[in-house]
Amino acid sequence: MKSTNLTWHEATVIKQDRRNQNGHGSCVLWFTGLSGSGKSTIANAVSNELFRQGIDEYVLDGDNIRHGLNRDLGFSDADRTENIRRIGEVAKLFVDSGKIVTTAFISPFRSDRDQVRALFEEGEFIEIYIACPLEECERRDPKNLYQKARKGEIKDFTGIHSPYEAPEKPELSIASHQLSVPEAVEKILTFLQEKHII
Numbered sequence: 001m002k003s004t005n006l007t008w009h010e011a012t013v014i015k016q017d018r019r020n021q022n023g024h025g026s027c028v029l030w031f032t033g034l035s036g037s038g039k040s041t042i043a044n045a046v047s048n049e050l051f052r053q054g055i056d057e058y059v060l061d062g063d064n065i066r067h068g069l070n071r072d073l074g075f076s077d078a079d080r081t082e083n084i085r086r087i088g089e090v091a092k093l094f095v096d097s098g099k100i101v102t103t104a105f106i107s108p109f110r111s112d113r114d115q116v117r118a119l120f121e122e123g124e125f126i127e128i129y130i131a132c133p134l135e136e137c138e139r140r141d142p143k144n145l146y147q148k149a150r151k152g153e154i155k156d157f158t159g160i161h162s163p164y165e166a167p168e169k170p171e172l173s174i175a176s177h178q179l180s181v182p183e184a185v186e187k188i189l190t191f192l193q194e195k196h197i198i
């Protein structure tokens, strides 16, 4: 920390008050996976369904956050680490505000994800690995980024020249090359019901 002489102020309305008023729990659904694995697609489908059910939710998406809050960051290892650190802090604020927040970032490094997990109370951080073989992501290539990376037009591309470390013990693993989007949504909602979050 660079700043000193700071005092933490306890809020008068606390997380549990907001959860009680909302009538559901709050948590972060932390998606991780290769580009093109389906993070955004599944995150938005989950968001639609939660919203339809009247649940207070929000999606933080990699591409979007990099247009604003994290526009100063690139794709070096250090910048990705800082990207994930900031998103983790933002996600914590959302959880504190009583929402179910979904984050859709590649978040390639295990240690970065574990540092985010450590910000949360037990059960609040739900790591969801969108597992999809690189070949399938590259076949989908929804933004033609793999094609550009193979031609050398993008450097440090995850899965090509930059590593992706799969989670060892995610709360959920979704094989997006085997499950349909509605099946993935159902799996995630069932988990939230079983944990009495919704």
Ligand SMILES: Nc1ncnc2c1ncn2[C@@H]1O[C@H](COP(=O)(O)OS(=O)(=O)O)[C@@H](OP(=O)(O)O)[C@H]1O
Pocket (backbone or CB within 6 Å): 034, 035, 036, 039, 040, 062, 063, 066, 075, 079, 080, 081, 083, 084, 104, 105, 106, 107, 108, 143, 145, 154, 155, 156, 157, 158, 162
């Ligand atoms: N070099 C490189 N490597 C990976 N991805 C790249 C790169 N350059 C641009 N993009 C686009 O940025 C999106 C990934 O941003 P993230 O913030 O999720 O990345 S990270 O978590 O910091 O690794 C990623 O979005 P998704 O395809 O949705 O994953 C890409 O659209």
Ligand SMILES: Nc1ncnc2c1ncn2[C@@H]1O[C@H](COP(=O)(O)OP(=O)(O)O)[C@@H](O)[C@H]1O
Pocket (backbone or CB within 6 Å): 033, 034, 035, 036, 037, 038, 039, 040, 041, 042, 104, 140, 142, 176, 177, 178, 179, 180, 181, 184
């Ligand atoms: N079962 C599935 N789950 C998620 N996406 C799928 C699935 N089957 C095909 N797709 C397609 O794969 C692509 C995934 O892209 P996207 O959601 O942007 O991935 P990411 O956010 O991980 O980069 C989309 O074009 C989507 O329609």
